[in-house]
Amino acid sequence: MASSSRAVQTAMQVILAIAIIGLTYFLYVSITAPYEAVERQKEVTEMTRSRMDQVRAAMIEYQRRNGRYVSTLDSLVLWLKTDSTMVASSDSIFAAGFMADSLPFSPRTGKEFELAINDTSRTSTYRIDDPDSGDYIGTVSGDVTQLNAASWE
Secondary structure: OHHHHHHHHHHHHHHHHHHHHHHHHHHHHHHHHHHHHHHHHHHHHHHHHHHHHHHHHHHHHHHHHHOOOOOOHHHHHHHHHHOHHHHHHHHHHOOOOOOHHHOOEOOOOOOEOEEEEEOOOOOOEEEEEOOOOOOEEEOOOOOHHHOOOEOOO
């Protein structure tokens, strides 16, 4: 009789040990999963803002060379791919491994950035918006102090 109660006691200890291990794992996952999601969101936001900075650099360079802003992001990509000096200097202006075709698209969802040009005032202005967040660069109000300013800077 004593051996059967010892076997039951041992079985209960094994079951409790398995339950403790399972609950510990569940607690670990419930703490780390939200943290990893927040870190991933920060990473995607940083990639999106970096891409918008690249669009800004290209817009500034286009305006410097042509005296006006490009009217569409597709035209900007075409100019980056066909202008010989931009092709030659793209790694130094943007970064090594720069892909002009991906420039107008947000890394968050792949939606195209929104571009608005205001060329009706004395100084032309532009605004680039991320369709998936409140991030933007520039202004279309004609306020030249906000010309190349980003909402997160």
